[in-house]
Amino acid sequence: MVSLQKVPDEITNFVSRHNLVRADILATEQPAPLQQAITQVAALAMRGFAELAGQPSSREQLWNATREAAAAGPGATTTATVGGDLLRKVLDDRYHGTVSTTAAAAGVSAATISHLLELVPATALAVIGDAVAEQHWTAKQLADWLRPRQHVPVVPTPVPAPTPRPVSGVVPSPSSWFAKPANALLVVVSIVAVAEFGYILNTRSGDVVATAPVTTTSTPAATPVDGPAAPEGQYLAIPAVSRSAARPKAAVPVVLKLKNGVRQVIGANSTESKLYQFLIDPSKEVDPNDPTKDWIGFDRIYFDTNKATLTNESLWQLSNVASILKRFPDAKIKIGGYTDNSGKPLVNLLLSKHRAEAAKEALVSLGVAADRLTAAGYGTIDNIAPNDTEEGRALNRRVSLQVTQK
Structure with a gap:
């Protein structure tokens, strides 16, 4: 039987x-990139199934799916549907x-x-199913076998670079300090530590700090590390990386962080940041008398x-917006569509x-109640740039979107 550590390779x-x-x-x-993508998704599928196996309510479902997949064989349509659905269930609003x-x-x-x-995931079910059949595992035994995969990080598989051929008569220069794996790891860990330290220093509690607009022309002041934590369910908008005054034009990403672990890292001037700032800032009010105001x-x-067919990459931002709206359950928005003046x-x-x-519809599919959303088309009305x-x-x-209720 293939070992648990080797299962992602076996899937690939x-x-x-x-x-x-x-x-x-x-x-x-x-x-090479396709092979790397398959390996990453295989590791992701294993971790997702391990999470499912750790939930008593889903353990039997996973166990039955592996047995059916092993019996159906590779490429079975039913297995493909079940495998994808199971992983989507685990990822939930992290999917897109x-x-x-x-x-x-x-x-x-x-799209790939x-x-x-x-x-x-369908292939993973078949591979795991072979192990289940071979070892005659119960659902509990399968869960125990998968448990170590629950917290294994999914890391990119490095694609080896070609080794340069030495030129005759030229002595190769010593390898860079950064080229050594241990030193490179030290650099990465140091960067992460600095970023996390900056995150702690810039964290504030309550709505006052969260509503402060994040700009690219000022450096946020530090706060005591042992200050009060943000209340459960509260986002904190903070710079992800501190900036030097010598580089005033550097872009400042923003972290929208929830105490239960959900976080978004987005641009300070992105749709998500503007929507969040409007919803969290008590000084920003909805103006029911001016339908042209505060569109984002x-x-x-x-x-x-x-066409009105959303591309796959669009779902990332829509997923972020859905996540924000879920954290402000009283908020309602209006979505407006616009075109240029070409055509009829x-x-x-x-x-x-x-x-x-x-x-x-995409936001509804991502878990936002339909009665919180309205949609309208405006055609060429309110063009924001010349059409020539x-x-x-x-x-x-x-x-665009407009908050109609906070």
């Missing part, structure tokens, strides 16, 4: 042996963020990761050309409406 090999990756993915992705971050880490597209998040543009959601006005109006509705350049037209094709 299983996928290759049975040619389970779709042909269009194989044609568009480079072999996982797609984006894993794609970036592996150097592949979000979405495919692998269906394929690889989505800055990272996109649609297929001339009526077609543009309908397209803008359908795009706003698509964003709304491609850049201007691109800016005008947008979706």
Whole structure:
């Protein structure tokens, strides 16, 4: 029987042996990044299944799924659906963020990761199912076997760089201090420690600090480390990295951190940051008499050309927005769609409406109650840039949100 530590490798090999990756993915992705992506998703699937096995309510479900997968064989459609659904259940509102971050880490597209998040968990079920059948494990024994995987981090598999060929007569220079694994690890740990220390120093308690706007022209003051903790369920908006006064133009990312462990790292001027600041700041009030006031543009959601179909990468920001709205359960928002002036006005109006509705439906699918959301299309009304350049037209094709209740 394959050991638990070797299961991710066995999953990766299983996928290759049975040619389970779709042909269009194989044609568009480079072999090394694709292999790295499969390995990362395999480790993610194992950790996710270990989490499920640790929950008594899900233990039997996982055990039955592994046995069925082993019996069905590789590539079974039912197994693929079950495997993807199980992992999605574990990830919950982390799912879309996982797609984006894993794609970036592996150097592949979000569509490829979405495919692998269906394929690889199914393969994992089959591999685990073989072990269950061979060892005649009960659901409890399977859970015990998987337990060590619960806290194993998913780290990118390094792609080895080609070794440079020495030039005749030239003595190679000593390797860089940073090239040594132990020293490189020390640097990484030091950076993380500095970032965490800066995080502690900049943390504030209560709404007053959280509502202070984060700018790129001032350095936040430090607070005592032993100060009061933020109340449960409260986000803290803080700079992720402290800046030197000698670099005033450096961008400042913001961490929206929840005490139960949920956190977002986003840009200070991003949609998420602006929405959060508006909701948390008691001085910012909804103006029911001015429908044009306080609109916040989505800055990272996109649609297929001339369609209301959201691209995969758009779901990351929508997932972030859904997470913020869940932390402010009384808040309601309106979503507005806009187009440039190309084409027929009526077609543009309908397209803008359908795009706003698509964003709304995505938020609903991410757990935001439908009665907290409204959607409307405005077509070419309120263009924010000239339509005589491609850049201007691109800016005008947008979706925005407005808080209608806090």
